[in-house]
Amino acid sequence: MISARRRLNILFLGWEGGGNVPPTISAVRALVERGHNVRFLGDDCILDEVRATGAKASGWRRAPNRKDRSPESCFARDWEQPDAASAFRAWAKAIFLEPSASYAEDAMEAAREAPTDMLIGSDLLFGGMVAAEALGLPNALLATNVSLLRLPGHPPFGPGLLPAANAEERDEHEHIAQMGEAMFDSFLPALNEARTRFGLAPLSRTLDQLRPDRLLLATSPSFDLPVASLPDFIRYVGPLLEQPAWIDRQKLSAPSANERPLVLVSLSTTYQGQDATLAAIVGALANLPVQGVVTLGKALEGLQMSAPANVKIVAGASHDDILTRASAVVTHAGHGTTLRALRAGAPIVAMPMGRDQNENAARIEYHGVGIRLDPSAPQQEIAAAVHRVISEPVFAANARKLARAIANEGGGARRFVDEIEALARARDAAGSSPRQAVHRVA
Numbered sequence: 001m002i003s004a005r006r007r008l009n010i011l012f013l014g015w016e017g018g019g020n021v022p023p024t025i026s027a028v029r030a031l032v033e034r035g036h037n038v039r040f041l042g043d044d045c046i047l048d049e050v051r052a053t054g055a056k057a058s059g060w061r062r063a064p065n066r067k068d069r070s071p072e073s074c075f076a077r078d079w080e081q082p083d084a085a086s087a088f089r090a091w092a093k094a095i096f097l098e099p100s101a102s103y104a105e106d107a108m109e110a111a112r113e114a115p116t117d118m119l120i121g122s123d124l125l126f127g128g129m130v131a132a133e134a135l136g137l138p139n140a141l142l143a144t145n146v147s148l149l150r151l152p153g154h155p156p157f158g159p160g161l162l163p164a165a166n167a168e169e170r171d172e173h174e175h176i177a178q179m180g181e182a183m184f185d186s187f188l189p190a191l192n193e194a195r196t197r198f199g200l201a202p203l204s205r206t207l208d209q210l211r212p213d214r215l216l217l218a219t220s221p222s223f224d225l226p227v228a229s230l231p232d233f234i235r236y237v238g239p240l241l242e243q244p245a246w247i248d249r250q251k252l253s254a255p256s257a258n259e260r261p262l263v264l265v266s267l268s269t270t271y272q273g274q275d276a277t278l279a280a281i282v283g284a285l286a287n288l289p290v291q292g293v294v295t296l297g298k299a300l301e302g303l304q305m306s307a308p309a310n311v312k313i314v315a316g317a318s319h320d321d322i323l324t325r326a327s328a329v330v331t332h333a334g335h336g337t338t339l340r341a342l343r344a345g346a347p348i349v350a351m352p353m354g355r356d357q358n359e360n361a362a363r364i365e366y367h368g369v370g371i372r373l374d375p376s377a378p379q380q381e382i383a384a385a386v387h388r389v390i391s392e393p394v395f396a397a398n399a400r401k402l403a404r405a406i407a408n409e410g411g412g413a414r415r416f417v418d419e420i421e422a423l424a425r426a427r428d429a430a431g432s433s434p435r436q437a438v439h440r441v442a
Contacts, residue, residue: 007035008424011111012055013103013121013128014042015095016066018270018299019334020122021046023144023218023240027120029053030413031420041110045069058110062102063127064095069298071271079273084158084354089183091355096124097187097206101194103127104134108198111135118424121212123148126191129209134198138427140214140420145335145356146363147217147234149210151227156180160358162366163225181207214423216416219335222405223342223363235419238411239339243318244269244297260310261327261390264346265294266319268332272353274299277375281330281351284382285311290390293322320344327396328389330382332375333360342369345403347395349385351375368398 010031014024028050031038038055040047043066050057059065064075071077075094078087092098104127111119116137121128123143132139148157155161156177164170184206191209192202203209215234221227224236265281267274278300285292286308294313296303307313319337323329323344331337333350338360341348348370350361364370371385389395 006421006424007037008420009037009115009117010039010420011107011116011119012038012040013107013119013125014040014046014050015122015125016043016045016069017095017124018268019336020144021049021269022242022244022336024122024142025049025053026240026242026413027142027218027416028055029242030417031055034417034421036417036420039110039114039116041107043067045073060103061106061109063099063106064102069270071299074271078354079271084358085179085183087354088158089186091124092183092187097126097184098190100127100130100191101197104130104194104198107131108135111137118420120420123210123215126206126209127194129212130191130194130198130200132212134195134200138423139212140216140423141210141212142416143215143217143219144240146219146224146359147215149207149215149234150177151225151234152229153227154225155362157359160352160360160362160372162362181205213427214419216419218416220339220342220406220409220411222402222409223339223367225363225366236409236411237416237419238409239335239343239406240413240416241336241340241343243320244316260289260291262322262325263288263290263292263328263330263386263390264319264322264326264341265292265330266297266332266337267351268299268334268353269297271299272332272355274332274353274375275303277332277351277353278303279305280377280379281382282307282311282313284379284386287379287383288386290327290386293317295319295322328386330386333357333364333372335360338364339406342399342402343406345396345400347389347399349373349382349389351377351382367402368394369402370395370399 032054040050040055040057044059045066045068047057066073076090078090081087107128108131118138119132120140123141155173164173188206216237218240221236292311295317319340326346329341329346330349333352348364350364350372352358352361353375361372365372
């Protein structure tokens with residue numbers, strides 16, 4: 001029997017998607033610290049961070065492998081797409097679905113190279129799901145944001161919709177969900193080609209592949225939209241808020257008690273064409289009685305931008321240090337930045353640019369912890385939103401309330417590992433021997 005202290009041999013699959021990397025590193029580190037043997041397969045540009053956790057790491061061989069974090073190395077280039085739907089399709093073509101056979105072959109090869117008890121993948125790497133199924137391995141997926149799968153009572157993922165309030169909105173949501181399903185199913189031939197290649201029956205819909213043993217949501221149920229009940233295989237484990245390895249950990253000087261309210265500005269760790277949005281935000285802060293701190297991150301590393309006297313622009317800094325003193329945050333609404341701000345009780349001006357950001361912005365609006373703007377909003381509109389979230393007490397009060405709820409949930413990396421160990425015990429009790437399954441397929 002597998003006990004809580006049994007050392008598992010885990011193959012962990014990952015990829016460079018910006019905000020998904022710190023939670024992935026946090027999960028890998030927690031597994032290693034619990035005593036498990038973790039081998040990681042992912043993009044070359046994140047392998048050093050993985051190795052720093054004590055895990056072994058190697059790069060994708062056939063699947064797309066990002067060598068660095070420069071905009072030029074991005075396979076999808078979603079910022080060049082005309083709309084959010086086209087941007088997601090670009091990611092599906094470049095990473096998530098079209099190369100499923102290559103990801104599956106790499107994962108299967110890695111699993112056969114050493115004893116493997118379980119495969120942990122990303123909820124966006126469908127090829128990894130194919131590999132786990134073909135090998136007969138227990139499969140857990142880490143979702144580093146809100147669920148891509150539509151949860152009971154939720155709007156469809158993507159546009160950032162609020163829960164339907166009437167029959168007309170419910171009909172609209174169903175229509176949008178059907179459009180999303182059609183987009184996924186446009187990649188069904190590539191997915192089924194991978195499945196057939198590795199001895200699996202074809203599927204009739206793409207999202208049927210997204211049925212792992214466990215889908216672990218690294219977000220807060222208090223932050224998420226309400227859901228009456230979850231399918232048993234889906235579990236909230238709580239946000240994994242590891243700071244990026246590359247940030248400057250030198251603390252900024254603390255403001256004196258009579259200084260202006262502090263506003264943190266952060267627009268993604270990856271490039272999304274956010275230069276103009278950032279310039280508008282800086283211009284907006286120039287006309288407000290605030291002090292601003294702008295962290296450029298890897299996305300805008302080396303950007304030369306003049307700053308007004310009340311705004312400091314830094315390459316990177318610890319958001320946790322700044323947030324303890326921040327009165328507001330202006331952000332693209334990436335999941336990590338959003339949950340960090342809310343954990344600190346700071347209200348948000350959200351300017352989502354795509355990916356999962358519209359969904360996070362919808363939840364910010366739903367909970368009344370901030371204001372959602374279009375990323376093309378002019379300076380005057382941004383300034384008005386920042387002024388509102390600072391001057392109207394309801395935003396800070398709601399943010400503090402949500403911060404308490406997130407804190408009371410507990411969760412995080414420890415709960416993630418608990419779920420992985422529980423899955424291993426359950427599979428063992430059911431009489432499945434992962435190591436034998438790998439040997440049968442090999």
